[in-house]
Amino acid sequence: MRVTRAFAAALVVTLAGWGCRTPESSAGDRGAAAPTSAEASTPIPAETRTLRVLVWNVWRGGNELADGPEKILAVVEAARPDVVLLQESYDIDGDRPTTGRWMADELGWNAHQGTSPHLCVLTPLDLEATFFHHDWHGVGARLRDAEGREFVAFSIWLDYRAYLTRELRDEPDRSDADLLEAESVRSSRLPQAEALLAFLEEEGHLAANVPLLVGGDWNTPSHLDWTLDTSRVYKHRRALDLPVSRAVAARGFSDVYRAVHPNPVQRPGITWSPLFRVAGDGGDQGFERIDRLYLRNPEAPAGGWRLVPRAGEVLPRVWEDDALPLDERQFPSDHAAVLLELEWVADRP
16 A cells, blocks of 8 residues: 555645635636625635535546555545545455445445446435436435535446547548537437436426536537637547537536636646557547536525535646556546536525
8 A cells, every 4th residue: 555655645745735725726717706795704614615526437446457446545535525426436356345335435435326337426425315317327316514505416427439539530521410420329428418317307406406416427528628729729629519518508507627617728628548648449549528527506506505616627637657557557547537626605695
């Protein structure tokens, strides 16, 4: 564990600024907004108004690297999240349970994975209820903090096939219509996203009086990242209304990272892939922000509480040397982790 703890210590230093209200950590690229009179009169201390969410695909449960689960745990501990939305929380090789359940035991936290082979909600908060959409595509929980505020959080994953950026790399002359069929014909991402959104509506989550967070590995970029400006910077992008992220936005969700960092050129937020800089076929890697957290606030929030995005960070900040053998890597996943900070704001007189 000596190497792992050293990595954790280094990561704590990297994240040290998160505990402070600096202009960057508090309000991303837009500058901090002055508190309203309602916010200023709220008697709850500022540190208890913060909700930290970590979204992370942990690459086959950590089984692909030496001490992989321990390295995953070190990242989680250093990030100090209130909730972790995990993908690929598989059974750990040997006699340990799934990665999420094992970390819950190590940390004294709660975990909800149910029958899913890989989706997990990990948290030190109280689990008030649990929800199931699909073993592969969505599990969730209603969580309650020490101040009595509640929210619902879902961990999700969508089909990896026909990766959009690679499709464009391999056939750059595709028409827009043909390219977008990667989302619904050559993969099932759009139908899976629509089924998830329909489930959230049918189960009353979209009409609930608490905030709703949906995060995970969408396996496709966002329309907020495929813009005219980014098409001038990245070789394999176009300015397109990508249907999966558009469908989520149409249901009233905001992209938390983009709410904090709206410019995708200045803050690309790449999550795929810090580990594999060359694609498996030896060609250009399709670097994209495919791991995202979405927020939907209620129209009539319980207690007047809603969540406001304040900060967003992609980990690791510095990628390790690509020449390092896998077993020598300290960051233990092919996906970057996304750490988001939101603030509880009271809409009441």
